[in-house]
Amino acid sequence: MSDLFERHIDGYGTVRVRPLDPAGDAEVVHAWVSEERAAFWGMTGLTRSQVADVYAHMATLDTHHAHLVTKDGEPAALLQTYEPGADRVGETYEVRPGDIGLHVLLAPAGPAGRRPGWTSALLTGMTAYALLALGRRRIVVDPDVRNTRAIARFRRQGFETGPAVVLPEVDIPDVHLPAKHARLAFLTRQAAFPDDPA
Template sequence: MSSIPSPDLSDRTPVHRHHVDGFGEVRLVPVDPDADLDLLYAWVTEERAKFWGMNGYTREEVHETYTFLDGLTTHHAFLAVLGGRPAALFQTYEPEADPLGECYDVRPGDHGVHLLIGPAHGGQPVANFSSGLIIALIDYILTDPGRRRIVVEPDARNERAIERLRRVGFVLGPEIDKPEKRARLAFLERADAEAAVKAVSHR
């Protein structure tokens, strides 16, 4: 995995920092569609990222997608940075402004997320790599008191991701049909999210 290019993130101002005990500090920085294109293209087109739904995209299509997202006020993309290196791609969105909003009954305060875990640093497994990143990202979502419930919709075939979410505390909902996939809804109420963060973190 060392051949995957890593953008220089040293001068990019984080929107959030969070320390997970035994894991380290995770910083969230906004995606720059131009500067991050090599990394984004490498990550989203890997076979391991097949459930992300962009395996067949060209570099130009990846760039167009994230440039479009960058211009929206309802959808945002971030890189989660651990030890100075990108560790995950994190996207947030308002369900009522997304096609997902047509697939379930959106509640006030719902906040949708997508998460693509990057390759382990140095290609070596890192203890609690996925769960540590998820906790840091949940903590960011909680910074807005208006966000009352986190909504995710992984591919229904992605058993590893679904189990990962369940371990954090997400409650599994029904499967839904979207144009690009059959997805499994899962929800994390704010109180449960706060408890999950408190159990393993300090600010």
């Protein structure tokens, strides 16, 4: 699949974003979501086939999109973008024109272990995609309130912490999501990229 976005980040490498291939990327995504550290992603009990089915369903939607993010050609993150007004998060805050929602799952650390600056650079690439390439004004994220590491990571990235909310249960054909206690956080284009003329 062709890339949707590419950005070189000095001292880090090149971040690319492309559409997720539900079948072709199922093995790598299944490995990531099956790890204990990905418990908040909510897919730890699914088989590879079920993971592929989830993303095949998402590929039929106009409001929710899944992407594979690579760093210098190597898979580095799973990125989901969505329209907050068409998502349960839109029931918990006042959605503004130009908002976009993000869900992010980073690849596990490689054999070398933790990489200082790696997460920040990768998130910079993903926020550039959402705010600059897609022309959005503000990102909303909704990590589980228990996922303190993710909340702290978003704060360090410049996100402004919002309220704790309860995302309502979703139970419709093809989709079941239990209620979720989340902490909203927001990042505006001006805060993230003040020197960008867009």
